[in-house]
Amino acid sequence: MLIIVYGEDSFRVQEKVRTLTEAFRKKFDPSGMNLATFGSPSTGSxxxxxxxxxxxxxxxxxxxEKRMVVVxxxxxxxxxxxxxxxxALKEVPDSTIAVLWESDEAKTIEKKPLFKALKDAADLHLYPFPALEGSALTKWVTERVVSRGGKIAPAAAFELSERVGGDLWHADAEICKLVAFANQSQIDVAHVRELVRPSFEGEIFAFIDAVSQRNGKEAFRLLSQERSAGSEDHYLLAMLARQIRILLGVRAMMDENPRVTKDEIANELAxxxxxxxxxxxxxxxxxxxxLMRAHDAIFEREVGVKSGMDPAAAVDLMAAELSA
Known part of the structure; x- marks a missing residue:
């Protein structure tokens, strides 16, 4: 059996691998003698x-009966x-369960020649975990709260997903805090607003409001606030790039059809x-x-960072250019 667990959502990828290994230990390997791991960061290899x-x-x-090999x-x-x-991984003995644990983006993994070559394995199981967003993220938040023994109102689940963004490590920590605070009561929007500080992904519209009003002072205040809270500039640049691309797509649809609805935009742009x-x-x-100029500019900044440009300088330049 060959299992490939992959995607940029490291929380769900790691959780899936842990579920597989724990189920294996319980069913086949209580002694721990038949589980081998290769390429683990903890071993330094x-x-x-x-x-x-x-x-x-x-x-x-x-x-x-079985042996598990995790790579x-x-x-x-x-x-x-x-x-x-x-x-040869496609032809391991029936007694072996081979698990490939991949942390790159799902789309990147699926383009790799090795991934394509392994797809015709007779007993293959694929578990892709791309980053969650939108309604899928809100659904995950609701299900996670229930799994932690709590209850959450739909509006509160959406508010929480907006505040933490796609960082499920952060989301899970906040869910544990909210469930404990609610103490068997339903978590509502007031609980979320009181206990969960928004991430920059949650504050992105405040930033966009500031630059659209050419309020550079407020834009830089928001950036400074995020940096003080521990947000890295690579993350801030990625969030700016994502929002500019969304706005570009939205503006293009609005120009093409002035009567376009939010539901049509939501469906088209996911x-x-x-x-x-x-x-x-x-x-x-x-x-x-x-927005097209902003899109070109942030693309240049992303390329610049990959070529050695200081990411903090790239973020500051984007904020200055958008506010000018």
Whole structure:
């Protein structure tokens, strides 16, 4: 059996791998003698030796029915031509469960030649975990609260998802706090607003409002606030890029059809209806050419950062240019 767990949502990826290994231990390996892990950051080993992995995968279980071999970031680190080398993973014994744990973006993993080569394995199970957003994120928040023994109002679930964004590590910590605070009562919007500080993803519309009004002072105050709270500039730049791309798409649809509805925009751009509504209001403050220039500018900043530009300088330049 070959299992590939992959995607940029590290919380759900790690949770899935933990669920698989715990179920394996409980059912097949209480002694812990038949579980091997390769490429684990905790071991300090980034290099994966094919000989060691395949020897482990082909070995018979020690006093048990099954053996599990977990390999981290094999596909993401693979190069062209590696698919021939690692094709043997498709033919591991029936007694072996091979798990590939990948942390790159789901779309990136799916484009890798090794991923494509492994897709025709006879007993293959794929678990992609792309980043959650919109209604999918709100649904996850609701289900997570229930799994933690709590109850949450739909409006509160949406408010929480807006405040924490797609960071499920942060979301889960806040959910634990809210469930404990509510003490068997339903979590409502007031609870969320009282206890959960918005992330920059939640504050992005305040930033857009500031730059649309050419209020550079307020825009930089918001950036300073986020940096003081621990937000890294790579994250801030990514959030700005995402919002500008959303606004560009929204503005283009509004220009093409002045009667377009928030639901039509939400469906076309895969946004939560509330986000679509707020984006429509924000997009009205910009012309399409302005947003196209902003899109080109932030693309240049992203390329610059990848080439060595200081990400803090890139964020500050974007804020200054948008506010000018």
């Amino acid at each position: 980034g290099h994966i030796e094919i000989g060691e992995v395949m020897q482990s995968a082909r070995s018979m279980p020690f006093m048990g 981290r970031d094999l596909i993401s680190k693979s190069k062209k031509g590696d698919e021939e080398t690692w094709a 946004l939560h209806p509330f986000v679509a509504q707020k984006s429509m209001a924000a997009a009205k403050r910009f012309t399409l050419p302005e």
